[in-house]
Amino acid sequence: MPSREEITYFGAGPALLPTEVLKTAAASLVDYNNTGLGLAEHSHRSELATGILNTTKDDLAKYLDVPNDYEILFMQGGGSGEFSATVYNMVNVWVERRKQKILKELGVEESKIPENDLVQQLQKAVDEELKIDYVVTGSWSLKASQEAARLVGAEHVNVVADARKINDGKFGKIPEESSWKLSKNPAMVYYCDNETVDGVEFPGFPKILEPNGDDSPLVVADMSSNILSRRIPIKNYSLIFFGAQKNLGSTGITVVIIKKNLLPPVVGTPAPTLLRKLGLPIGPIVLSYETIAKNNSLYNTLSIFDVYIAGQVLKSLLATFTDKVDGQQAVADKKAQLIYAALDAHPESFKVVPAKDARSRMNICFRVTHLESVDESEKLFLKGAVEKGLTGLKGHRSVGGIRASNYNSIPLTGAEKLAAFIEEFAKTPK
Structure with missing residues (x-):
């Protein structure tokens, strides 16, 4: 079985959470700040809970x-x-x-x-x-x-x-x-x-x-x-x-x-x-x-x-980006550009679903047209992606296809891995 470090999860939600946030939250779930109680056990009307809410x-x-x-x-x-x-x-x-x-x-x-x-x-x-x-x-x-x-x-x-x-x-x-x-x-x-x-x-x-x-x-x-x-x-x-x-x-x-x-x-x-x-x-x-x-x-x-988990995510973002949301936006844009560039470079194998001027940076939806059968192409793509540790790529059940959810918790290296796999898959024999 793969370890957490070996996979990049592109699921649309519930989405990937930062590992350090999860580790902190896991410890707090058992014993929060040496109170002898886990955070989920403390009263929502306690001073402790109010402090977490207001800080978040x-x-x-x-x-x-x-x-x-x-x-x-x-x-x-x-x-x-x-x-x-x-x-x-x-x-x-x-x-x-x-x-x-x-x-x-x-x-x-x-x-x-x-x-x-x-x-x-x-x-x-x-x-x-x-x-x-x-x-x-x-x-x-x-x-x-x-x-x-x-x-x-x-x-x-x-x-x-x-x-x-x-x-x-x-x-x-x-x-x-x-x-x-x-x-x-x-x-x-x-x-x-x-x-x-x-x-x-x-x-x-x-x-x-x-x-x-x-x-x-x-x-x-x-x-x-x-x-x-x-x-x-x-x-x-x-x-x-x-x-x-x-x-x-x-x-x-x-x-x-x-x-x-x-x-x-x-x-x-x-x-x-x-x-x-x-x-x-x-x-x-x-x-x-x-x-x-x-x-x-x-x-x-x-x-x-x-609320505490959300607060920990925000603290991580504020610590990472001195320019706050502008710093995260630059990373989000770069990740999306990498993935879309790889798809656009191989129009014979991939078709991005939305129009270019309406493309989401967060949910990158595309079809795989590498083989004559789109269904077979996408099954092959998803199988190969999982082998590379790229999971959660199946599109929504109502529309099918492939969907890479490029949320903030996806690291730049994760986007690079997906872009590299798209390039590799496009070159596989038909």
Whole structure:
């Protein structure tokens, strides 16, 4: 059996973790700081746990340069949970702001207007104006849009752009921004910055969504698979979320970075009775950003052990890169360039799936066309890769092919080994 040092794991998630982080975490799982208890056994409400949580938040803010007017929340439920949470919370914000606009137009305080009159006007606004915008560029943004339609109704969901319409029914491109059909004052504009299944990554923040004063859209992004790998213009976003299990840590926690002006006391939360009258869904309290923020992410039992692992990953990154995320971005870009260059050098043996201007640095998706049969080619490729200690390369079950997930924990030497094997495989007799 191969040792840990002999393999490079390119799995898409749960992903490879730094060995030193795992060794530290393993010791802490048995006895944390000579307390006689393992970290997973300590109360999440203990001073020890709070210290770990706050330190991890501070280090994440330091590494990504998170502005002071943003709050960092640790939650559970993964990215899929956030598909729902973003809808619940952002629709709440939209309803509250729309209510305040109605009151301002009427020139009255809420206590001075008959409740039925206010509900009637709000209902009209919900029916005619409420929209949630989705840019669909892959499997995950598609699922997010479908969850929104399930929760609030398809009539309130606007697909701004669907990449399949410009790519023969398949994902692999990002539609030109000039073709996007944005709603007027949507509850949010949602996109997935990096699609793990389809190997598509936005090259940068969409220009069409850049802040433009009071009319700036509320932009929400899923960054589960490329967070910590490049600099983010956080000020352009209202909310960013990401599961930990790609670049940050182990499965079990999800991080939300949210602008504080979307939380009380800046903006209120509609009463459940009002939402029921409007026919809008009421989210579970564990998905309420207000509740999680008020309780410093400790409303319910948070996995402090998983927070600790994330914290150790961040400490390792901060120690490695004095220029923080910019240093990691340079490495991530170099690794991706090495692998793509090897693939592009042999078009007769390999076909990169997404368009060149939409290629992900994190999830490199390609087909092997070395033999007449693609299936046989890919079986041969995967078998040879495993023999070289290159594992986890099989593509997602929904699309097949090969997928090399080039997350931060993949060392430069790992990318070099894969590039060398691609070169070697292309030269094998057909």
